[in-house]
Amino acid sequence: MSRSDRLIIGATTAVSRPAVVHRYLAGVEGVHHIPADGPFVLVPNHSSFADHFVQDALMNLLRDRPKFYFLTKAEAFVHPLRRRWTTVMGGIPVDRDQPGRDLLASVERVFTEGSVLVVYPEGTRGPGWPLLPFKDGAFRFAARAGVPVIPVGMWGVQHVLPRGAYRPRRADIRVVFGAPLEVDSALPRPKRVAALSEAAREALVSLVDTARNPTQQRDRQASQELADRAAATVETMLSRTDPQPAARRMEQAASLVALAKRMDPGNVDALAVAARLTGLRMMDGALPQRLRLLRRLRREAQRVIDADPDHLMGNYLMGRWYLEAPRMLGGRPEQGLGHLRHAAEIGAPDTRYLMAYAEGLIKTGNHAGAMDQLRGIVAAPAPDTRTEDRKSRAAALLARLTADHSPDSTPVG
Template identity: 40%
Template sequence: MRSEVVVRRISGAIVRRQLRTHLAGIDGLHHLPATGSFVLVPNHRSYFDHFVMELLVGAAVGRPVWFLTKQESFEGALSRVWTKAWYGIPVDRHRPSPATLRAIQTVFAADEVLCVYPEGTRNVADEMLPFQAGAFRFALTAGVPVIPVALTGTESVLPKGSRRFRRGGRVRVSFGEPILPDMSKGKQHAAQQLSADTRAAIIGLLSTGCRAADGPATTGAVDDLVTAALDPEGRLAVADERRLRFVLRLLSSSGVRSVDLEVQRARLRGLAILRRPAPLRALPALSVRRRLERVLRADPANSLANYLLARWHLAMPAVLGGDPALAERLFALSARTAPGGDTRALAGLAEVQLADGRVEAAQATLQRIADTPAVAGSRAEARAARARLQLVTLADVVDPSQAGVLA
């Protein structure tokens, strides 16, 4: 095992604990793209900024966050191992070398994330330092968005020049909306405008402060992150489950109290159970049912909780409490309260209708899925494509009992 991997694993356990202890607020999590590369552009007051960006953003999107790091950090043996362990890319701050540019291209080619501190160094003053152009030129060349980030309180956890974490510091992080360059007036003007827009966005986030991250945007972001991590068969890898559980723990540690987060915990638990052999699923699945029923007692109209409980009743045998009729009612309730574009419950409803031989009802439901606008490349788009294919198949069915079940 390479030395930097060992260093990252050992130090990562310590730093994750520090992040959970000190993180007091997360805002704008929904602005992080679930797929594709982007450039994080935060203000910079502490080395702890690295850990916040790497651990929080890396856990959220499931890809490493790379940092442009001054060349001097790679000169000593120990410093070099540490910097590589935390995804540092050596850079001459005045003139990036071809090797640096190739490393950045590799990051973007792998759909990973680049973090660049535009101030160029840790800043102890109240006002931000002038921005350097590198971050914005890299984003322009790669054609990826810039995500402005406002960090506060990191200097109280790990002050400049200190190697020890301090107690009591409270860190808040706010992600701004993705900023895409306007290339209509040329690359140089686009870089200048991108820099100015990003600086203004960070100043705005700092002045506004981190709001309580317990609204629909945050919980919707978590739902999107979990959905993006699923494979085509709807399974979740162990590594993805672990990182997403860490995101939920960070949100809870930062003060988020939401039934929607409890639904996501139940969802992750259910996805973990699906990795077990079928005979070993029954008893753990009962605990998922209890969690979802507890949520629905507090929030009867929770769309995702109704959907997941419907899936539970559809998957479990009657001897363990499975009830297809109840599943249909829960799917219908979930479909009525689902956010726009979310057709998961409709797909479940069509599945029940087909299994029961009600082809005309299923066709109407499938048509609703097919007609719902979907983001290109999303699971909703794939679901709409399957619905259209199923409609063609059903149109040729003479005997309704021969109709297939929507996957």
């Protein structure tokens, strides 16, 4: 990709993605249906030019590689400037009357690189409801390549940027992802294409209706799913095997948390992930920023504890805060030890909480208790690199404490 292409994408998405996530999206359901990697065909209903930007923002949050491609009418490639922008943003030209070999080759490249192909089965923008008749291109591509088809219903996009409008308007957008469509793989390809088309229409009718009619219960469920996805994103970032830049994972997690809190402001797990992100930013910040974030972290962690005194991550963060903060700013190692002990009890057998508790015991002078915890960490299994590193640190710390408390190390008076 050329430098100018990167500039076009960067300038566009720097505006569109935050606007979609923080201004227009009122709810997103079914994110567990979107895999983090691997190719598939995404089939949304189509009611606005802004549909592209909504899907781009969501794929950026939910996929390891944010790049996706979409079929669009050949007329979009006539004007040189528009052709350049559409191509760089992932547009693939299609002659709706006579699709040719070039189109098939382009689609094959999309799947080969493990990307998402967005195809609007209505073929053109409709009113939002009812759905227009479907074309079968998306399903022929999927059947030919053997990739999943995932339907997604959207509502409200037609109010943000109605057909013929040039400036977005303030309106709420809701998105509902459906499960990958299942049809009999033994069917001949033409019948499989027809079955996929029928299943997609049935799914989209239901998904759009769901997006049009939100409920508080579904919002709470979707909020929890978003919070869980945000927490998993943080864990992936900290795994030490993640090929994605940490800054990208932080952005993904923060945006997922923002959506989760919008759908359920009282979601404790979303509040805990937000506090955890604050702690991670604090660790990497300069001194003035660290002092500012230190106060913010305490407020956020305390809010989690107030909502749920037994919250695992809330106790861990609160304990860490009291343990590490200077006394003049409110740090109290003894108070932190209580939170870390509770986290170790709740979080067993995860050794990160045992390690934090052991460090708290050392800081408060209970070396014998710390050695007991460290022995448990050393004896625990290590299923991943991060846990193995923690075991190594625990072993080194245990060896040091053992040496410090051996009879030979006792000074002679």
